[in-house]
Amino acid sequence: MNSRPMVSARDITKRYGAVQALSDARIDLNAGEIVALMGDNGAGKSTLVKILSGAVQADQGTIEVAGRPARISRPNDARSLGITTVFQDLALAENLDVVANLYLGTEIRRRSVLDEVAMERSALDLLASLGVRIRDLRAPVAALSGGQRQSVAIARALLGDPRVVILDEPTAALGVEQTAQVLALVKRLRDRGLAVVLVSHNLSDVRAVSDRVVVLRRGRNAGEFVTADSTQDAIVASITGADQ
Amino acid sequence: MTAWPIRSTLGALGATRERLRHGDMGQAPVAIGLVLIAVVFQSMNAHFLTAENLTNLALQMVSTGTIALGLVLVLLLGEIDLSAGSISGLAAVVTTTLYVRQDWHPLVAVAVAIGVAAAIGALHGLLSALLHMPSFVVTLAGLIGWLGLMLYLLKPDGTLNLPFEHGLAVLSGVWLPAWLSWLLAAGLVVAHLSAALSRRWRRLQAGLEAPSIARVASRAVALAGLLAAAVAVLSADRGVPLPFLIFCALVIGCDLLLRRTVFGRRVYAVGGNAEAARRAGINVTRIRVAVFAVASALAATGGVLAASRLAAVNQSSGGSDILLNAIAAAVIGGTSLFGGRGRAYAALFGILVIQSVANGMLLLNVDSSVRLMVTGAVLAVAVAVDATARRGRPG
Numbered sequence: 001m002n003s004r005p006m007v008s009a010r011d012i013t014k015r016y017g018a019v020q021a022l023s024d025a026r027i028d029l030n031a032g033e034i035v036a037l038m039g040d041n042g043a044g045k046s047t048l049v050k051i052l053s054g055a056v057q058a059d060q061g062t063i064e065v066a067g068r069p070a071r072i073s074r075p076n077d078a079r080s081l082g083i084t085t086v087f088q089d090l091a092l093a094e095n096l097d098v099v100a101n102l103y104l105g106t107e108i109r110r111r112s113v114l115d116e117v118a119m120e121r122s123a124l125d126l127l128a129s130l131g132v133r134i135r136d137l138r139a140p141v142a143a144l145s146g147g148q149r150q151s152v153a154i155a156r157a158l159l160g161d162p163r164v165v166i167l168d169e170p171t172a173a174l175g176v177e178q179t180a181q182v183l184a185l186v187k188r189l190r191d192r193g194l195a196v197v198l199v200s201h202n203l204s205d206v207r208a209v210s211d212r213v214v215v216l217r218r219g220r221n222a223g224e225f226v227t228a229d230s231t232q233d234a235i236v237a238s239i240t241g242a243d244q
Numbered sequence: 245m246t247a248w249p250i251r252s253t254l255g256a257l258g259a260t261r262e263r264l265r266h267g268d269m270g271q272a273p274v275a276i277g278l279v280l281i282a283v284v285f286q287s288m289n290a291h292f293l294t295a296e297n298l299t300n301l302a303l304q305m306v307s308t309g310t311i312a313l314g315l316v317l318v319l320l321l322g323e324i325d326l327s328a329g330s331i332s333g334l335a336a337v338v339t340t341t342l343y344v345r346q347d348w349h350p351l352v353a354v355a356v357a358i359g360v361a362a363a364i365g366a367l368h369g370l371l372s373a374l375l376h377m378p379s380f381v382v383t384l385a386g387l388i389g390w391l392g393l394m395l396y397l398l399k400p401d402g403t404l405n406l407p408f409e410h411g412l413a414v415l416s417g418v419w420l421p422a423w424l425s426w427l428l429a430a431g432l433v434v435a436h437l438s439a440a441l442s443r444r445w446r447r448l449q450a451g452l453e454a455p456s457i458a459r460v461a462s463r464a465v466a467l468a469g470l471l472a473a474a475v476a477v478l479s480a481d482r483g484v485p486l487p488f489l490i491f492c493a494l495v496i497g498c499d500l501l502l503r504r505t506v507f508g509r510r511v512y513a514v515g516g517n518a519e520a521a522r523r524a525g526i527n528v529t530r531i532r533v534a535v536f537a538v539a540s541a542l543a544a545t546g547g548v549l550a551a552s553r554l555a556a557v558n559q560s561s562g563g564s565d566i567l568l569n570a571i572a573a574a575v576i577g578g579t580s581l582f583g584g585r586g587r588a589y590a591a592l593f594g595i596l597v598i599q600s601v602a603n604g605m606l607l608l609n610v611d612s613s614v615r616l617m618v619t620g621a622v623l624a625v626a627v628a629v630d631a632t633a634r635r636g637r638p639g
Contacts, residue, residue: 075523091523093516095584096509104513105524107506114504117443121450 012061036210053085054078082163094142147178285604295480307550309595312573314542322583323379327386332547333562365540369533403558419483499588515583
């Protein structure tokens with residue numbers, strides 16, 4: 001971690017009409033590290049994530065990936081830089097089964113015929129390596145639990161062999177046990193050497209898995225903490241502005 | 245060793261139960277419905293289940309069934325094509341005009357008509373995808389507009405006859421000799437069995453769960469039984485009608501396209517969650533345009549088959565209740581109106597239900613008013629059964 005960060009975003013500014021969504025925001029992401037991105041509603045978390053994933057473009061600012069300046073103006077740019085994002089709505093086709101969802105858009109084919117065997121085999125291997133347990137990979141996604149769906153969406157993101165995975169509120173809609181499953185999966189992503197961004201409102205989740213916390217408030221960096229060395233109160237104070 | 249078949253049987257039962265719990269009843273309700281229809285009409289008129297009447301039924305299904313097949317594709321996207329009837333009529337008139345008035349070779353005339361229909365379908369798809377016009381409105385405009393064009397082309401006579409003795413009209417009078425029918429049926433069973441076995445072998449090679457040999461064999465035997473029954477009945481009369489064979493080939497082709505190809509997978513994805521498909525890098529517009537084009541081409545094929553059977557086109561070609569029957573057939577066969585759920589076989593089984601009801605009531609000399617009411621009730625019951633079965637479905 002003494003080398004240059006995997007992704008370094010500097011002076012990111014974004015304005016929506018009269019609303020200043022981000023002003024000179026910055027964030028560094030390192031391989032094998034989970035960074036929690038926190039902040040109140042409207043603090044600019046989503047905007048920063050969308051800029052990193054190419055869904056919107058920053059007005060100003062620079063992004064470096066592996067030390068080289070990068071332009072991210074479309075989702076495909078982010079993808080080819082190895083940055084992948086799992087948005088809260090997961091973007092799964094509920095009528096298709098797990099295998100079909102994992103390989104949607106990147107189907108393995110023999111000539112133009114689907115190679116179901118190859119897809120199912122590598123889906124099994126991928127999910128097993130992530131510790132995701134789904135009994136029937138041929139069941140439609142509609143039949144899965146919320147935690148399983150989240151896991152499928154994350155596994156899907158990994159198929160592109162990314163370096164950075166951004167997770168937008170992955171546990172927001174989940175119960176206690178499923179949250180634990182998804183957090184365990186998030187840790188496994190770090191253990192694979194990925195840089196992980198965890199956008200979250202939930203302090204206990206953040207304290208359970210993150211290495212570092214970056215706090216935004218009204219579009220600006222409000223604080224940065226090493227999770228292990230900081231108290232819950234300090235992070236909350238930074239989010240609410242009570243530390244000023 | 246002895247534990248194996250039992251375990252795999254239990255596994256298969258479990259999987260079936262799981263599927264039922266998810267509301268996927270397969271073709272069971274349609275099969276039960278068909279048995280009911282057969283029993284009721286046979287008890288009221290002993291002519292219903294004769295080889296002759298069933299052969300007539302097979303012929304009556306072809307045109308609307310082919311149109312319904314295209315509608316299944318469009319419904320899978322969660323869209324609707326109200327212009328299918330008009331396009332089938334227009335294609336029939338274009339074919340006949342080129343063939344009879346302009347003296348073109350019939351095959352070329354048919355190919356041009358189907359090409360025109362595909363272009364019209366692509367236009368509908370483009371309008372709905374690029375301008376975000378609801379497909380209901382685009383194709384409603386098509387229903388009216390293409391009907392108008394058809395009537396315009398039919399002027400001044402309002403009707404065009406096909407020569408009986410050669411060309412297109414002959415198509416409907418071609419019956420397969422029994423030996424060829426049996427050969428085709430056997431070929432289908434062998435193709436099915438070898439595909440299933442090679443799939444099983446590949447799954448085992450990859451260390452995946454695979455269906456037992458007994459299961460593969462029993463499915464092949466079931467298919468063989470079904471085909472044998474159909475061929476035996478049809479051959480007892482005049483033989484397998486060529487138009488019916490064309491319809492079945494189209495159904496099988498569409499089924500393979502939907503279930504085995506990348507294109508088909510993406511059709512289901514767009515119908516299930518278009519936004520997810522778009523974010524997965526799928527060109528949603530291209531899929532929509534292609535599906536509307538194929539659906540219109542199928543509607544045109546249905547129209548040409550109808551013209552061939554009637555040996556004429558007139559102002560009511562593709563009109564009256566053809567479109568509504570085709571939509572009803574797709575839905576009765578188990579295609580969801582909301583997209584993403586259904587199979588190509590829905591067109592075959594759905595039209596079989598609708599046409600057997602119509603055929604049975606014709607035999608009984610029931611007035612067409614009653615026929616409409618009964619067809620409506622069958623549609624309502626079919627959808628009600630499907631909706632009830634899916635109520636327990638999560639998500």
